[in-house]
Amino acid sequence: MPRMTMIEAIRSAMDVAMGRDGTVVVFGEDVGYFGGVFRCTAGLQQKYGKSRCFDTPINESGIVGTAIGMAAYGLRPCVEVQFADYVYPAYDQIVSEAARIRYRSNGQFTCPIVIRMPTGGGIFGGQTHSQSPEALFTHVSGLKVVVPSSPRDAKGLLIAAIEDPDPVIFLEPKRLYNGPFDGHHDRPVTPWSKHPLGEVEDGHYAIPLGKAAVRRAGGDVTVLAYGTMVYVAEAAAQETGIDAEVIDLRTLLPLDLDAIVASVSKTGRCVVVHEATLTSGFGAELAALVQEHCFFNLEAPVRRITGWDTPYPHAQEWDYFPGPARVAEALRAAMEG
Amino acid sequence: MATDPHLSLHVPEPEVRPGGTPDFSKVPIPRAGSVDRPPVDVDPRDIRDLAYSIIRVLNREGEAVGPWAGSLTDEELREGLRHMMTLRAFDARMQMAQRQGKTSFYMQHMGEEAVSCAFRKALSPGDMNFPTYRQAGLLIAGGYPMVEMMNQIFSNSADPLKGRQLPIMYSAREHGFFSISGNLGTQFVQAVGWAMASAISNDTRIAAGWIGDGSTAESDFHAALVFASTYRAPVVLNIVNNQWAISTFQGIARGGSGTFAARGLGFGLPSLRVDGNDYLAVHAVARWATERARRNLGPTLIEYVTYRVGAHSTSDDPSAYRPKEESEAWPLGDPVIRLKNHLIGKGVWSEERHRQAEAEVMDEVIAAQKEAESHGTLHSGGKPSVRDMFEGVYAQMPPHLRRQRQQAGV
Numbered sequence: 001m002p003r004m005t006m007i008e009a010i011r012s013a014m015d016v017a018m019g020r021d022g023t024v025v026v027f028g029e030d031v032g033y034f035g036g037v038f039r040c041t042a043g044l045q046q047k048y049g050k051s052r053c054f055d056t057p058i059n060e061s062g063i064v065g066t067a068i069g070m071a072a073y074g075l076r077p078c079v080e081v082q083f084a085d086y087v088y089p090a091y092d093q094i095v096s097e098a099a100r101i102r103y104r105s106n107g108q109f110t111c112p113i114v115i116r117m118p119t120g121g122g123i124f125g126g127q128t129h130s131q132s133p134e135a136l137f138t139h140v141s142g143l144k145v146v147v148p149s150s151p152r153d154a155k156g157l158l159i160a161a162i163e164d165p166d167p168v169i170f171l172e173p174k175r176l177y178n179g180p181f182d183g184h185h186d187r188p189v190t191p192w193s194k195h196p197l198g199e200v201e202d203g204h205y206a207i208p209l210g211k212a213a214v215r216r217a218g219g220d221v222t223v224l225a226y227g228t229m230v231y232v233a234e235a236a237a238q239e240t241g242i243d244a245e246v247i248d249l250r251t252l253l254p255l256d257l258d259a260i261v262a263s264v265s266k267t268g269r270c271v272v273v274h275e276a277t278l279t280s281g282f283g284a285e286l287a288a289l290v291q292e293h294c295f296f297n298l299e300a301p302v303r304r305i306t307g308w309d310t311p312y313p314h315a316q317e318w319d320y321f322p323g324p325a326r327v328a329e330a331l332r333a334a335m336e337g
Numbered sequence: 338m339a340t341d342p343h344l345s346l347h348v349p350e351p352e353v354r355p356g357g358t359p360d361f362s363k364v365p366i367p368r369a370g371s372v373d374r375p376p377v378d379v380d381p382r383d384i385r386d387l388a389y390s391i392i393r394v395l396n397r398e399g400e401a402v403g404p405w406a407g408s409l410t411d412e413e414l415r416e417g418l419r420h421m422m423t424l425r426a427f428d429a430r431m432q433m434a435q436r437q438g439k440t441s442f443y444m445q446h447m448g449e450e451a452v453s454c455a456f457r458k459a460l461s462p463g464d465m466n467f468p469t470y471r472q473a474g475l476l477i478a479g480g481y482p483m484v485e486m487m488n489q490i491f492s493n494s495a496d497p498l499k500g501r502q503l504p505i506m507y508s509a510r511e512h513g514f515f516s517i518s519g520n521l522g523t524q525f526v527q528a529v530g531w532a533m534a535s536a537i538s539n540d541t542r543i544a545a546g547w548i549g550d551g552s553t554a555e556s557d558f559h560a561a562l563v564f565a566s567t568y569r570a571p572v573v574l575n576i577v578n579n580q581w582a583i584s585t586f587q588g589i590a591r592g593g594s595g596t597f598a599a600r601g602l603g604f605g606l607p608s609l610r611v612d613g614n615d616y617l618a619v620h621a622v623a624r625w626a627t628e629r630a631r632r633n634l635g636p637t638l639i640e641y642v643t644y645r646v647g648a649h650s651t652s653d654d655p656s657a658y659r660p661k662e663e664s665e666a667w668p669l670g671d672p673v674i675r676l677k678n679h680l681i682g683k684g685v686w687s688e689e690r691h692r693q694a695e696a697e698v699m700d701e702v703i704a705a706q707k708e709a710e711s712h713g714t715l716h717s718g719g720k721p722s723v724r725d726m727f728e729g730v731y732a733q734m735p736p737h738l739r740r741q742r743q744q745a746g747v
Contacts, residue, residue, distance in 0.1 A: 051537045057563045059556070065560060066526055066527065073465075096520040105510070108509070108516065110732070255736075
């Protein structure tokens, strides 16, 4: 099976979708001729022409607004916002428009668009290239939110997102583009070519939205993670010797509650991890759900390990990023009750 | 040293506030018929003056004059008059229904009827409007059933939108009417996207975007213009300048720009100003712009100069921010009366026929209202089910919503 980086897998997903469906169009800032600042769309314009893959003015509300109009027309736009940190000018279009068009028109109009954005930290991008705004979207009724953690998942989930009848926010952990990252920033990066999840099928396959994956089976404590934090959690389990079960949620909305309940009912303990800030983060929703559905199985409070409630710093990146040491500490605390 | 003056902020003010005497003498109104009609494939650089003038067809005597006259037959003009009269009667009844508690909210068109009614007649089946909340003439003149509009306004059991949307935020796909958001300006750029999609698909259909004078200040207005300009989208971009954005006069959004139409010049768009209270002029300019779009010549920006005679909405009282007499002083008159006088002058209409038509139109509106009220009004009779509230958020209801719906007992 071919090996791909997450960038190549994402590109392959768009290539496959555009090849199968003439209504799929791809656009965004620097996306056409240049192929995207992370190269995710490289070659698509040459292959499919300038009317199906093109550069846009620097105007995120314009990108999403026109995508909504195209979707109303009957196309399936898959647009790129260059960094998730740049999405806010488009937030009105996403929240007030894309998310609600099906509802408010009673299905006369729908919005099958995908908004791709690189998310998360780990590249010293400072405040404007590091944010994890997933909770701003999971809080909005009408959106689906996907965060893949590997090339294989990224391709299958992106194809499913493009084929989905509703708007999907597709957050790509940029620190995972070239290889898995476990939070040990001082160690060399393992490339995807040396990781089993870097094996990606060439053709069409979809991974259904709303299905989590067990990344590491275990019996002592459940770790709920997504994106980069999946690898951080695996490292913490490895290093503490605690038999943690690491669940990669993959899709935050719809959420695979069954997988969460099955695991926590078995382990009786739960740690929630994400890069985003704590307060009103998606971890709060996860903790609440675990409490509601697994209360009588719990032997310890649900703990959350997240980014601090500060703007994402530049110089202090590794003090901010919830690395394996902090997750390990939470695992030990969970085991002690 | 220390000779620079203290800085001060410039905040524009309208000429007159309540208590003052309305004075539009500084608003230049060109003579009807005085503005050239260029060919549709004109180089936009050659018609920059059209962004600063006002295209007018009906003169003070009610005659249709000049190069923009003649786009409609007598029969079409009588039909247009009836559409405007219907919209006015519809507004009157729904405004009253709101006062009677049959709905929560209403927005009327008084004074602006010509804009949406005449524009609609320049479109073809399959074209798509992305309207604001004050273009119901697109539905009335397009033959959309009034009873459906009222069902939506009353949020009753027959509401096509299941009670989810504010009154008058219609959606009518089959009638080329995109779902109204209520957010300002967002639809303008969506119209450009729809038009780009038509071009991408080598289709023949075109789009029309709508925005008010105040909302041109939104980023989405500028986003629409740059995308329309870059991709030469087959779209007509309509700015309805009714002078007032709730309490804010148009000068706040216009700033130092001469006119709203002039905003298009920097984007290289053909930018026209038209008398929005002149049914013939609106139609002629709309036809010019739609023909450009259809011939793949690209977008056109149009500013309709009109006046919002009524309140912004039923939640607004304009006497707090403008003189009551201001609408009387508005120099472009009333669109219904102007078209009526034109037809009478031509000998194809009469005062008596007009009175008769007024009565017929009101009968039709009242009959539609009776039928709509048989399905309920906001607080009495039939209503959408609570179950509908949970439906349609997604194509397929995700488990968390199903659980919440169960918790709600529906």
